[in-house]
Amino acid sequence: MAGEEEVKLLGFWVSPFVLRVEWALKIKGVKYEYIEEDIFNKSSLLQQLNPLYKKVPVLVHHGKVIAESFVILEYIDETWKHNPLLPQDPHQRAMARFWAIFAEQQVFEGAWNALCSQGEAKQRALQGTIDSMEKIEGQLQGKEQFLGGESIGYLDIILGWISYYLEVWEEVGSMKIMDPVTFPATAAWMKRLLQHPVIKGGWPPREKMVVYFHHRSKALGSSPHGWLRV
Secondary structure (H helix, E strand, O other), X not given: OOOHHHEEEEEOOOOHHHHHHHHHXXXXXXXXXXXXXXXXXXXXHHHHHOOOOOOOOEEXXXXXXXXXXXXXXXXXXXXXXXXXXXXXXXXXXXXXXXXXXXXXXXXXXXXXHHHHOOHHHHHHHHHHHHHHXXXXXXXXXXXXXXXXXXXXXXXXXXXXXXXXXXXXXXXXXXXXXXXXXXXXXXXXXXXXXXXXXXXXXXXXXXXHHHHHHHHHHHHHOOOHHHOOOO
16 A cells, blocks of 8 residues: 555646546545646646646656556556456456547537537537437446446546536536436436545535636637646
């Protein structure tokens, strides 16, 4: 088990990408030092550790630097073997990665585009996100607990932002994506995730998020790659 001084995480208070890493570390029982970054006034430390992208999250373990949440999650899972995040079966592991990429590209970026867009562009992004949510609903049907089985796994962590952030984005963007009647399996999964001891109580303040995303969505426009990690 790593000591507190051995693992550091550079993050930003409202970043769901950073939350993913925090959840993984907590599931593994790894102690870490959290360093809050100002993404609008990037520190010399962040620029030194992640000179290519200058984004959070950044994980530092025994002086080794790992960036990008997908990559960090796999590093954590391979470094601390207990409480595995990815399935042990190679095919199931590959499918978890496949659906994680789908969820990021189609649901996350689609919802962000819908939030930032107006008119026809907003409607296209909104419908595309809803169509993608139908595919996620199909994956969740028949799941009594989580996508990872009885415990939270890699794909649950990747999709976890939906259970809290999506409602905020819907409010800010005056839109509706997550209808519990249309997506009952997803709604049930969200409730279970929100009650999980690792997840519960660890979200950013909702009112502060609403203000942030009002300003950020207007400032960035339809640019999902430049919103939180920069």
